[in-house]
Amino acid sequence: MSLRILHTADNHIGIPFARYPDGVRERLLEERFAALERIVATANERRAHFLVVAGDLFDKQAVPKAMVERTVSILARFDGEQVLVLAGNHDYHEGGDNKLWRWFREAAEGSCVLALSEPGTTRFSCDEVEVHFHACPCPSKHGEEHRIGWVADLEKTAGVLHIGLAHGNVEGLGLDAEQRYFNMTEQDLRAAGVHTWLLGHIHVPAPAVGTVGMPLFFMPGIHSPDSVKCSHPGHAWWLELDADGSCRHELLSTGALRFVRLKRELLDAGGIAALGAECARLDAANTLLDLQLGGRLKEVELAELRQRLDALKPAFLHLSCELDIAAVLDATAIAAKFPEGTLPHELLHALLDDAAHPGDAHDALEIIESLQRA
Ligand SMILES: [Mn+2]
Structure with missing residues (x-):
């Protein structure tokens, strides 16, 4: 026995x-x-x-x-x-x-x-x-x-x-x-x-x-x-x-609740859709979800993300979200930061046009802005 x-x-x-x-x-x-x-x-x-x-x-x-x-x-x-x-x-x-x-x-x-x-x-x-x-x-x-x-x-x-x-x-x-x-x-x-x-x-x-x-x-x-x-x-x-x-x-x-933290970098609509699919797989009613989202999105993508989050909120037992998402750099954004004819304006445009290295313009902007702060 x-x-x-x-x-x-x-x-x-x-x-x-x-x-x-x-x-x-x-x-x-x-x-x-x-x-x-x-x-x-x-x-x-x-x-x-x-x-x-x-x-x-x-x-x-x-x-x-x-x-x-x-x-x-x-x-x-x-x-x-x-x-x-x-x-x-x-x-x-x-x-x-x-x-x-x-x-x-x-x-x-x-x-x-x-x-x-x-x-x-x-x-x-x-x-x-x-x-x-x-x-x-x-x-x-x-x-x-x-x-x-x-x-x-x-x-x-x-x-x-x-x-x-x-x-x-x-x-x-x-x-x-x-x-x-x-x-x-x-x-x-x-x-x-x-x-x-x-x-x-x-x-x-x-x-x-x-x-x-x-x-x-x-x-x-x-x-x-x-x-x-x-x-x-x-x-x-x-x-x-x-x-x-x-x-x-x-x-x-023995437990019935889960705490889940998702830390994701969002760079495009595909990233938002993948996050949505990940959230859909969770047992929302019994989950406390904490989203920590970074990355860089176009204005329209950011709006889409916010809408999705608002829609998710009622399903989850609790949903908290930290958004640290920068705006994607385009011609309008460059013009707003640096007047035409200035070196940063020309440089950023040239980098933006280089389709083979999509991240370079953003990297350059970060360097320029850090120099400006210094
Ligand atoms: Mn103890």
């Missing part, structure tokens, strides 16, 4: 999404909860023994009580043995009376939801599998040293599945140049002597899909995208583990 675990982390409930207009912000706030609901539903469908949240369930300590209660009520719908919720570096527990974790515990009382905000081992036995979870929560937002050292010193009972739970950077996986995020090396993780680690913090999943055997650690990545920095659909790990070291794992997709 294997132990079945659904492993999520970095749900960041309570991200304010303040830069978005009202309706969009609501949808983004709701998606953090909706993706968590999907995770609990999947865990129930697959009859998971455990649902593990490996830190940063909340975006910060200062989330409203109602948000904590709503989150716990979603997790409490889990039908399996236990939901284990580790304190991460955003929802850290510094010890003593911490409002977030007090509210969490109060809301979770009598349910299957367990806060792991203090280091320690929690033991379970289900379907003849004995499992020990060794929890290493974060006591602060930043930390130079990881919190997993004590696990190596533990006596590990044989025949028991030992699983470490921690939150922080893994060297080589994420960038932590200033050593601020409880950085763990593979050696540190291996030295702990557990079967595997269920980690959180890095918003991209690991190990790579197709990895065989028992990986040293799992990182689920954020459960639903929170910005253009997230290029995946949001993930969680489905794990089937045995104390003999056998392991089956499957990466699940």
Whole structure:
């Protein structure tokens, strides 16, 4: 019999999404909860023994009580043995009376939801599998040293599945140049002597899909995208583990929204049409699209582009656009800048007439204008 675990982390409930207009912000706030609901539903469908949240369930300590209660009520719908919720570096527990974790515990009382905000081992036995979870929560937002050292010193009972739970950077996986995020090396993780680690913090999943055997650690990545920095659909790990070291794992997709940034240089009508086709392939109703458009267009092409953008806007959940498009140089534009008979006027015309080198006139104009500014 294997132990079945659904492993999520970095749900960041309570991200304010303040830069978005009202309706969009609501949808983004709701998606953090909706993706968590999907995770609990999947865990129930697959009859998971455990649902593990490996830190940063909340975006910060200062989330409203109602948000904590709503989150716990979603997790409490889990039908399996236990939901284990580790304190991460955003929802850290510094010890003593911490409002977030007090509210969490109060809301979770009598349910299957367990806060792991203090280091320690929690033991379970289900379907003849004995499992020990060794929890290493974060006591602060930043930390130079990881919190997993004590696990190596533990006596590990044989025949028991030992699983470490921690939150922080893994060297080589994420960038932590200033050593601020409880950085763990593979050696540190291996030295702990557990079967595997269920980690959180890095918003991209690991190990790579197709990895065989028992990986040293799992990182689920954020459960639903929170910005253009997230290029995946949001993930969680489905794990089937045995104390003999056998392991089956499957990466699940759990998010319903996408943030997409398209950075394009537009030089003609063909470029505008290609951009239009690219946008048409996106799932507009569930996409926040950020266009960053540069290049050089004729006046009529620019008007066509603006019209297309106006037409796209209502279809997308959100569309923002940065236009940095210069005007194409033609006889009228040259005359407006340099009177006939002047050297730039003659030079630009000569270059414009040279069909074999279409970009030269624009390059020359840029040089002339930079000299004028100097
Ligand atoms: Mn984190």
